[in-house]
Amino acid sequence: MADKPEAVSKAAEITAQGEKVRELKTAKAEKNDIDQAVKILLSLKAEYKEIAGCDYGPPKKDKKQVEQKVNSDKQKEKEAKKAAKKAKAAELRAKEKAEKGVTQQEKKVENSSAAKDDTEESKKNYGDYGIINSSEVIEREFASVGDLDESMDKKSVWIRARLHNSRAQGSAMVFMTLRESQFTCQALLLADIEKGVSKQMLKYAASLSKESIIDIHADVVKSPTKIESCTQKNVELKVKQFFVVSKSLPILPLQIEDASRAEKADGEPDDGLVRVNPDTRLDNRVLDLRTTTKHAIFRIQAAVCRLFRNHLTNKGFTEIHTPKIISAASEGGANVFTLSYFKRDAFLAQSPQLYKQMAIAADFEKVFTTGAVFRAEDSNTHRHLTEFVGLDMEMAFKYHYHEVLREIGDTFISIFKGLRAECRREVDTVNEQYPRDEFEFLEPSLVLEFPEALKMLRDNGVEIGDEDDLSTPVEKFLGKLVKEKYNTDFYILDKYPLAVRPFYTMPDPTDPRYSNSYDMFMRGEEILSGAQRIHDPDLLIERAHHHGINLKHIEAYIEAFKYGCPPHAGGGIGMERVTMLYLGLHNIRMASLFPRDPKRLTP
């Protein structure tokens, strides 16, 4: 039976070995190596047939498909997903049936065969720690994979890392790839009974499931040739001891290699290799996040926040925290989530704006806040999320809102320069999988006025009215024109038409068609919207009337300005958008750790 536990575990070995064969082929390895790997694969399949009483899986069909090259990546992905699902179901069934017995049994087998050709010396050098439950304090220095280089030649180190890969090369050698965050290195286990490395120890190492976490005790040695498949290319590890910290299930819902594979450039021919589709990634986010690219993306994102806060703190801004649960849905209640709050209704804040403004009216002068923002908008696009992180700022000014506009522009420049200085390696890592032009910017920032933008668009054949808002495609096109003319991926568009902005936007003092408001763009996409806000309660009421807004709903808002309020302006930045667009990624879900959209609430 194909769902016998032994068959399932053999199937896993076959899957792993099949992948090794593919890898060797992809890497154009020596013919001998490939042949040997294929031989192992075939013998595994024979063993499978013996156990399961039937041929292994649907390999013929798969082969045919690859030959015909009719399938798109997506279809392949679908099948891989299906197969993984099936395997997982089988695994679960097997587990349910056999429960603990099997594990015990397996362990026994392991031990008895271990006893056969193991030495007492060797048995001390490998094994499973069991669940680390803090039963003992071990003072031990660990090195990081990322630190390994020639300067450490001949040093003895402990490393804790993922087993990215392991494969036996004949019976006397096991190749392992270890992974830690963004870094990988090669480790070698050579049978040498005098040094306490038995063949049984090698077998154990080769059988460990990928993605298990292990402690390795090893000597660092210079590698005779560059190791192209790892980030640490000049050294490898000669393993003396290894212990399992945490075992992974043998069958993974997605392969880290597939999830890490570089995107095909447009027009490049199909390479027949699996790439993981976005939903599979998100369904198995913990695994997807282990790729070096994802590690790099979220380290860059952490830097965006840090640079934003540090810049503003140095400029005298105070961080505040604004409530997410609010009593009234501002701006008429569209696109707002409703929750039940002790037998009444409450809402999730769509922005911290009112509260930032209240902090200004309370004399905090310059404030920023970073936190969750909620939009109940049924938009399923590459750039919308229902929950995202807002990097918001608000600032009192003396006479002209450009005092604030300049400050926001400088904040962006400070973030871009910081990323260039601090995240070179991370940006390069992302570029390997998702190649994109370097992000360009000017210092100080380029500021265009709305009518100038209209002229550029019209000169290039776009028909647009004086007081029309810009649609997303038009924004993108404008971004292209700006890039061509000024060579910047970041610019500020000032003086939007009053008609397309919210009621609290200060009108332009001279031309009633325009307003003291602005958007900011990265690679042609809006990442900040802001304005001088009306700080006078009477004018605010007048403008709310004009917009047909029920004053009852904005009473608290207006109240905030009755006891004197300085003129002020501000804006809100979408953190995920900044990360996405700085790196030129094509989907905002890649820049959200656990994205939320109208269809996705898990994990």
Added chain:
Amino acid sequence: MADKPEAVSKAAEITAQGEKVRELKTAKAEKNDIDQAVKILLSLKAEYKEIAGCDYGPPKKDKKQVEQKVNSDKQKEKEAKKAAKKAKAAELRAKEKAEKGVTQQEKKVENSSAAKDDTEESKKNYGDYGIINSSEVIEREFASVGDLDESMDKKSVWIRARLHNSRAQGSAMVFMTLRESQFTCQALLLADIEKGVSKQMLKYAASLSKESIIDIHADVVKSPTKIESCTQKNVELKVKQFFVVSKSLPILPLQIEDASRAEKADGEPDDGLVRVNPDTRLDNRVLDLRTTTKHAIFRIQAAVCRLFRNHLTNKGFTEIHTPKIISAASEGGANVFTLSYFKRDAFLAQSPQLYKQMAIAADFEKVFTTGAVFRAEDSNTHRHLTEFVGLDMEMAFKYHYHEVLREIGDTFISIFKGLRAECRREVDTVNEQYPRDEFEFLEPSLVLEFPEALKMLRDNGVEIGDEDDLSTPVEKFLGKLVKEKYNTDFYILDKYPLAVRPFYTMPDPTDPRYSNSYDMFMRGEEILSGAQRIHDPDLLIERAHHHGINLKHIEAYIEAFKYGCPPHAGGGIGMERVTMLYLGLHNIRMASLFPRDPKRLTP
């Protein structure tokens, strides 16, 4: 009629003048000054009677009450609140009736009387800017009130500040107090027609409503005597010009002086002075937040966050952002807010824990996150909020969770030391209004084990079982005992009974009654709860069974640990509690900018 606009505005003048009299008395001013102020008050009351046709307000009753001293502060507060409410209602009615007409009329009066004894020169030196809508760029250097000291003697400065107070001293002098954030200074306006300061200019200054924002152009001069009522005691400003930036309504729902008044110490006799009750403060939060104490509190709070993040960033932690909207209510769905999410139900996260742990399983190794946390708990206490800011961290460790426990302890020490170094002034400011002993701590942190704590409690007469949790009063008492014995306001209590901790807590490896978990305390109140989490899916399932938890609800959680996860521990800190307890405040609402509790959703 008492609600005629003229009567209302006269009433406001009376209120203001009455307060001046009280202030002068409180400050034990010269008898002459007090007499003159009383004379003005009486003449204002006479004018009121002429306009309104009746006597002003309920002063007799008030007086009686003060004499009888039967009223508690709370009752006084209630009446002040009622009066303010009434005045506000009157003001609104007056406004509705007379609308714009009055303003125009008043302006005309102002202008005509200004014309009478103003010079052209003088007229250029004061007035109202109108709404600052960025019609011109003015390059002007401003000084801050906090910067004013003797080193600036004889310098000419521009200041933008609140008019904290203004009062005429005879007809040739106006005293003003200016306030900017935590700082106040005295400004003098002396009639001197040759210098372009007319008596009309003085009248205008004296009539400006408190809390208006003004630009002052003035010379800094050393003050002959210390100005005890201001933070800037050694200099004052001789005003040359002033302009209104934003006018406040004349009647305030609370007086900044009342909201700033120092608390009475226990047993101190009633001083007859108004203090503002908590609800009035929160109902009018924008005004309450303007007090120097509140500015200090929220600057300290910003520092807590900054120090937390900087310490962890320096230690190699990565900041992450976790979703607030989640698909399943963990831990059985108690105390969780439900929201409607595109036609299905969703929930607000009670903690970022699952997501922090998933980040660990995804190899981020050390992570922190700061953000909103929601508890639908109907607790109306001094230390519960329904929404607060969590400062959360999670960290993989090698062999023992004390590696993490020490790291968290060090984080607190780093915060406390940072506050001592950076927020001396702010802590002193808060202490003036809310006196409390300085916060004490040991370095490294004191760590006690649960059984030790039990012994201390039992030695002091508390009856408590070996596996009982600590109640809040017991925690407080224990904090007192610890303070007496070790002289620290911060300590860590390790090894809680397993029975009182959540299912995902790692049991103690040797004694099944205990667990690898800990709480941390400031001034005897819990501010962090944490533990080593179970990172093995089988043990997790076993513990969930034991707790009677439906595995379906925690499927995604268990899934996260199937593909290898390092041992890890962490904890979550309540930001508002840290602020409250560091300063020894008695209510958490004082440490939340816009607090949320079961009864409060506004502002």
